Each structure stands twice: as C-alpha cells, then as structure tokens.
Amino acid sequence: MNDDSIKILSGNMFVVSDSRGDIDASPSDPTGLFSDDTRFLSTWLLSIDGKRLSSLSVDNLRYYQARFFLVAGGGEVYVDAKLSVIRERLVSDGFREDVTILNHDGKAVDLTVRVEAGCDFADLFEVKDALAKKGTYYSRIENGSLLLGYTRESFKRQTSISASTPAHVDGRGLTFDVHLEPKQEWATQLKVTPNVILLTGRAVPLTPEELRREAGVETPSVPQDLRNWLEQAPRLECDWDPLRHTYQRSLEDLAALRYTPMAGMGQNLPAAGLPWFMTIFGRDSILTSLQALPFQPELATTTLRILAAMQGTRRDDFRDEEPGRILHEMRYGETTAFGERPHSPYFGTADATPLFVVLLDEYERWSGDVQLARELEFEARAALNWIDEYGDLMGNGYLSYRRRNEQTGLENQCWKDSWNSISYRDGRLPGFPRATCELQGYVYDAKLRGARLARLFWNDTGLADELERDAEDLKRRFNRDFWIGDRQYFALGLDADGSQIDALSSNIGHLLWSGIVDADKADAIVRHLFGPALFSGWGVRSLSSVETRYNPVGYHIGTIWPFDNSFIAWGLRRYGYENEAARIAAGILHAATYFGGRLPEAFAGYDRTRVEYPAQYPTASSPQAWSTGAPLLFLRTMLGLETSGENLVVNPAIPKQLGHIELLDIPGRWGRIDAYGRGSVEMDEQYPSAVT
Amino acid sequence: MASAIDEFFEELGRRGHEPLLAKATATVRFEITQGLCTEHWYVSITKGDLTVSRENLSATSVVRASRDLFDRAARGEENLLAAMLRGEVLVEGNPAVPMVFQRLLPGPHGPAVRQLATAGRGRRA
Numbered sequence: 001m002n003d004d005s006i007k008i009l010s011g012n013m014f015v016v017s018d019s020r021g022d023i024d025a026s027p028s029d030p031t032g033l034f035s036d037d038t039r040f041l042s043t044w045l046l047s048i049d050g051k052r053l054s055s056l057s058v059d060n061l062r063y064y065q066a067r068f069f070l071v072a073g074g075g076e077v078y079v080d081a082k083l084s085v086i087r088e089r090l091v092s093d094g095f096r097e098d099v100t101i102l103n104h105d106g107k108a109v110d111l112t113v114r115v116e117a118g119c120d121f122a123d124l125f126e127v128k129d130a131l132a133k134k135g136t137y138y139s140r141i142e143n144g145s146l147l148l149g150y151t152r153e154s155f156k157r158q159t160s161i162s163a164s165t166p167a168h169v170d171g172r173g174l175t176f177d178v179h180l181e182p183k184q185e186w187a188t189q190l191k192v193t194p195n196v197i198l199l200t201g202r203a204v205p206l207t208p209e210e211l212r213r214e215a216g217v218e219t220p221s222v223p224q225d226l227r228n229w230l231e232q233a234p235r236l237e238c239d240w241d242p243l244r245h246t247y248q249r250s251l252e253d254l255a256a257l258r259y260t261p262m263a264g265m266g267q268n269l270p271a272a273g274l275p276w277f278m279t280i281f282g283r284d285s286i287l288t289s290l291q292a293l294p295f296q297p298e299l300a301t302t303t304l305r306i307l308a309a310m311q312g313t314r315r316d317d318f319r320d321e322e323p324g325r326i327l328h329e330m331r332y333g334e335t336t337a338f339g340e341r342p343h344s345p346y347f348g349t350a351d352a353t354p355l356f357v358v359l360l361d362e363y364e365r366w367s368g369d370v371q372l373a374r375e376l377e378f379e380a381r382a383a384l385n386w387i388d389e390y391g392d393l394m395g396n397g398y399l400s401y402r403r404r405n406e407q408t409g410l411e412n413q414c415w416k417d418s419w420n421s422i423s424y425r426d427g428r429l430p431g432f433p434r435a436t437c438e439l440q441g442y443v444y445d446a447k448l449r450g451a452r453l454a455r456l457f458w459n460d461t462g463l464a465d466e467l468e469r470d471a472e473d474l475k476r477r478f479n480r481d482f483w484i485g486d487r488q489y490f491a492l493g494l495d496a497d498g499s500q501i502d503a504l505s506s507n508i509g510h511l512l513w514s515g516i517v518d519a520d521k522a523d524a525i526v527r528h529l530f531g532p533a534l535f536s537g538w539g540v541r542s543l544s545s546v547e548t549r550y551n552p553v554g555y556h557i558g559t560i561w562p563f564d565n566s567f568i569a570w571g572l573r574r575y576g577y578e579n580e581a582a583r584i585a586a587g588i589l590h591a592a593t594y595f596g597g598r599l600p601e602a603f604a605g606y607d608r609t610r611v612e613y614p615a616q617y618p619t620a621s622s623p624q625a626w627s628t629g630a631p632l633l634f635l636r637t638m639l640g641l642e643t644s645g646e647n648l649v650v651n652p653a654i655p656k657q658l659g660h661i662e663l664l665d666i667p668g669r670w671g672r673i674d675a676y677g678r679g680s681v682e683m684d685e686q687y688p689s690a691v692t
Numbered sequence: 693m694a695s696a697i698d699e700f701f702e703e704l705g706r707r708g709h710e711p712l713l714a715k716a717t718a719t720v721r722f723e724i725t726q727g728l729c730t731e732h733w734y735v736s737i738t739k740g741d742l743t744v745s746r747e748n749l750s751a752t753s754v755v756r757a758s759r760d761l762f763d764r765a766a767r768g769e770e771n772l773l774a775a776m777l778r779g780e781v782l783v784e785g786n787p788a789v790p791m792v793f794q795r796l797l798p799g800p801h802g803p804a805v806r807q808l809a810t811a812g813r814g815r816r817a
Contacts, residue, residue: 153778154778154779154780155777155778155779156779196779197779198779198782199779199780199782200782308715309715309788309791309792310791310795311795311808313712313795313796313799313804313805313806313808314768314795314797314798314799314801314802314803314804314805315799315800315801315802316768316771316799316800316801317800317801318800319771319799321799323804323805323808324805324808332777333777334777336774336777337774337777337778338774338778339771339774344771344773344774344777345773375715378711378714378808379808381808382808385808
C-alpha cells in the first residue's frame, strides 16, 4: 500500500485502491475490499475497449465515499479525452460503485466496458505474513450475479457482484456493451457484498448494517450517522486554521473507525486502525475512549460494556486467557477460525486490565453516569483481582508479563508490543517475565481509582482502604526499585532477576500521567523528556537516541507516536508543567499539518533541525484510532480541562502561536459548558504563527 | 451416561443464578445434532437468574452444532467463537450468544472461574 492509495472505510469494512480506483493486489499487499479481517476483492479493474484508464483527480469526499475522475486511454503524452469516466464509490451496507461514462465527442461510439473481478479471500494475517491458502476457490454465475467463493471444510466465504444494468457475466468479471450517441452518458451501479455461507447454504451479508439488524438495533444511514456524530461533538473556534481542520479530520476519522463487533449487540467501539487493526483491541479502544471523553463520551460506554462482556473467565494458554483479564485483540478471519491464530479472542496484554478500571473511573468523573459505575462493579473488581492474582508473575509486587502461547502469542504485552521494543541500554534483550515501568503506573492509578469507585458506588470502604494502602506501597517501592539514581530517570522495566532494564524511553512520560512519580523526581523526568536524546523538536521519541537499539524509523525504538505524546502532555499537566505540555501539543499539532490533519500511527524520530518535516513511518496505519484521538487530548490539555466534583475546571496554557481557542458545548455531568483560552506560552521552537 | 454437554447444562440449571450472566436477559435454545437426531436444551436467563430444561421451546436465539462439537466445548477442547467463524456453530438471533456461553465453559487449563469479583488480598472465597 503506497501513499497515493485511496481508502474508504466504514467500521468493519474498508476498500483500498490505487488513484484510478483499481485494485490489483499482490498476496502481501493490503489493498482490496476487506471485511472482518478477510479480503473479499483482490482484483477490481475497469477498462474500456481493453485499455485501462488514467486518473485525472480523486475526491475523497467522506471517509466512506470517494469519487475518481478518469479518462480513457493512458500511457501516451496526450490523453485522448473524448470520453471521461467517473467512478463514485461508497461503503455502506456493502460496497457500491457508480460508473458513469460521458461521450464528449460529436460522433457516436460503441464501447466494451469491462470490470475484471477476482478474490483470494486472504486472511489479513496471511497478507501480513504472506501465508499460503489451504482451501479451494470457485466462481459461479447465479441470477445475473457473479459469485466468487472460497471453501475450507465448513468455512465458506463468498463475494457476490452484480450490476444494475444488463451485463455479460463470466467467471472473471462483467462486460457491458455500451452505445453512446454524441454528448450522451451511460451509467451502471455495481454492488459487491461480502457473505458468510452458513452450513444451511444461507448467505449472510457481513456488513455492520446486517449485524445491527440481527441485534435488532436501528441503523441510521452512514451519512445521517456521521451528521449526528458531528453534531454531538463540541464546536471548536480558533485562530489557527490548521487546528480547526485537524479537529474536523479527527472527529470524522473517529466516526469512521467505529466498529461493530459481532458479539457487541450492535454497539460501536473504536477499532484500532487501517489497514491492519480494524478490530477490537482492548488497549487501543480504552486509550482512544479516554482521549475522546470530553468530545464523544459514549465511546467509553460501549468500550467498557463490550470489553466487560468479553472479559476472561478461565485459563487458556493458547489464548493467554486468565480469569478477570481484559482482552487484547479479536479477529474473525480464517486463521482464527482454524485455531492457527489465538484471536478468538486473544488476551495477551498486561495493560488493558488496569486501564479498564482507569477508564471506568475517568468516565464516571466526566459523565456522572453512576449507573455504569455500578453496573460494571463485578468486572472492575475482577480486573483488580487479576492484577494481583495473575499479573504478578515474579511474586515481587509488580505487574509483569510472559506469554504462555510460545508460538503465536505476543512477546511484549505492553503498548510497545514489537519484539525488540524492550531493551537494555547496551542493546541486549531481557528475559521474561518483564515488568515494564508504565504498567506499574497504570496499576497505581487503577488501584486509586478502584478505591474511589469502591467507596462511592460499591459501598465497600474495606476494599477502598485496602486498594489505597496497596497503591501507596506500590508507589513507595516503585520509586525505589525503578529509579536509576545516577542517571535520574526511571528504568524501562525490571527483568526476571528484578534488575533494571536501563534504557531511557518515552514510558517515563506515561508515569507522570499515572501519578506514580514522587514529586521530587518530576523535575528530572521533565528534563529528560525535553533533552536532546528524547525530544526531536516535533515530539518525544519512543526510545532515546543514545540507546544502542535506537533507530529513528524503528517501530517502537525511535519513532514518535502522537498518542504517546498526548498522554505525556496529560502527565505534564498533572504535575503542573503546563508550559511543557503546551510545547508537546505545539510540536505534534504542527506535525499534523504535514499529514493533512490526519496524524499517522507514528512518524520518524529525526531531529527537527535536520529534517524540516516529519517523515511518516513506512508501514504506519492511518487513520489510527489513538493518533486520531491525540489532537482531542491535546485540546483538553491545552485548555486544562479537568473535573472537580460536579464542575468542569478550565485552566488554559496554550502555545502563543495558536492564538485564541474556544471549545463550545463540552458534554459532561454539568450538561454542556464552553471553555476559552488565549495563546500565551512562548515556545523554544519556531512555528508559523496564527497571530501577528 | 450423560455426555459432557448434558452435564454442563444440568449443572448450569442447578446454579439458579450465574453472576457472569447478570447483564443478560435472553432465551436460548441449543440444538444438539447427532446424525438425524436433534436434542434440545432450553436456557432462560433473566439478569443472571437461570432456568434450564430439555424442552423444545421457541427462543430469541438458537445455537446449533453437532454433539461432538458441543462435547468438546464442554470439555474445554473447543472454542465456540472459532467454531462459529468456521461455520460449525450456527446461530440464529443474537450473534453474541456463543461468546456469552463460551465464558461459562471450561478452558483447556481449568474451569471457568465464577467468583471473579473478589478484588483485594485475603478477601477471596
């Protein structure tokens, strides 16, 4: 997938094509029509008289809709522009494409219009790892529709393709004989539906609309749903135009990434990102819901409910499941169906469980939704229980992880989940279990928040006292055991011997967010966050540039993650460093202007003085839920929005260059409230200014 | 001798209340097929309160699979969600039902723990 690919999506389904609208996927290339982790179209080529078309322009109108302007012919210096072609496509209740051909000539023409279609039914994991298929393919023509299918034992998937006008259908596509008089136009609508074929032979469309119908939930049309979504969100007024644009982009992308899981009773929660992660992720859905809380609080409601409904109840080593554990990832493709992958669901994450409690408490603080805090008491207690009973693998009072599934489980069960993300300064990789530092912060926070929930809503002061004692004890031990005295920062983690994994990483910023850092150590942490080894000028690197494994384009070992930075900014505010929080916000929000307002998952960690623009990480997902949520959290940290009892407190610290910011109709337990702020914080970095 | 899935439903019926189902209100008919024969289990859940019987009553959701598959699931050797994705478990009505019941079944390394919500050291049942 390259950068000029055109993506449209709606929850479970997405289409990635080239700028002509064509799909010509190789086995390892994530282009095509995907639904529920399965590719349902890998070939989709439009031609006229045997020739492919040339692209003039593309309008990516909405996240679910794109329009391609094309001309017949191509490859020559002068394109014969007597025919133009418009492809307008939409992901809504399946995939639909309107093809319109206009004859600009004074003569009548006879054309052979061909849509070549094919499908490899690849599981997204097979695309990612270039695995071979084990089943058989068929193609069939039925009632004028082309049916492309795949069968492996009882696993059956099928793509049905039909047109609204007469077509010659063969096993590899549809052909239309088109006669056009001068200045006349012709149009047809192509409809592509992904299906599951049940044992009974019944075809069930795999669309979010169908899932909601099955669950008896009424579904507004996709455009109406987007209008409702945007109307619910606070309105932003500001001097700096790119911020307005980024905000709009974030809201729309978040709408696009809402996902309707099969087990979710027709409710939505944020999927993690396109193309690899269009599914439920415990961690990603929780962190995105936290970022979006002042803007779209109902994401938190559904995330909490769905993760609760899927909480682990028993030990299953293949799935790394344990009682009380919150899931990591759910998948619906062939490799999951046949137990070649453990994602049904997979539970191998150490942070989603404490973060579940953090989100429940933060949600109640904002919304005043006492009912949900009570409704999820059982699951929140089970999560707190998991931390102590199953999460403390070394018996040293710290949350750590070691996969039980040695073949297909995740080695690193923290947000930096690639194989080489956790290392010592000299580049060695520690053994297992590993207790990374940010996990201890999340546990500390979860215990204090759990105590608040227990005291206020569960009528259990005994548990509240106990959790508070645990938390204070954890904080004391953590500040002793993880602190590297001669370097003045917290170790990335503890290894299996309880020794420090001594790399300097962005994780120290998450510790501020959780509040586990002793007040007298905060200054040193802030100095490191803005030192040359971590701060690039755009943001804080995932790993410091002095570490042996540092690589500015390494996934978790030097790139800059907008979401990571947004939580660091929140942490800086928590410890009273509002100017520093503004500095992070300014860097990432300016970086967003280089990506059309859509922050990628990660971008390169090069020094800003060396590379004047932020270079995208090569295979970054975009849109990515928690990158989409980052500008929202930055608005919160810049305006200094916090709850205090029944009230919203506003305490702005806005970069001077950004000028005036107004966020109107912020939803919460207070009803709706407006927040205002004026840019006052001077930056060390030079940015184009909104105010003169 | 009763099969593993029959034992599971009989035991479920004796619980009366199941905390893991406290948010569920549904009726589910399980259709257990073996050759040409179909046996039924009918489960009615009202906020965790359970009644289980062998009656063939109409239900808001129906889950159908072979006895062999259900037995393996009841022994912790089969995952209902994966089996549903494979097409071996058929669901009419609410597609969330297999997930709900999977959580009640044992895993390969132990039974489903019902007393999950006992947070805090020394407070476990």
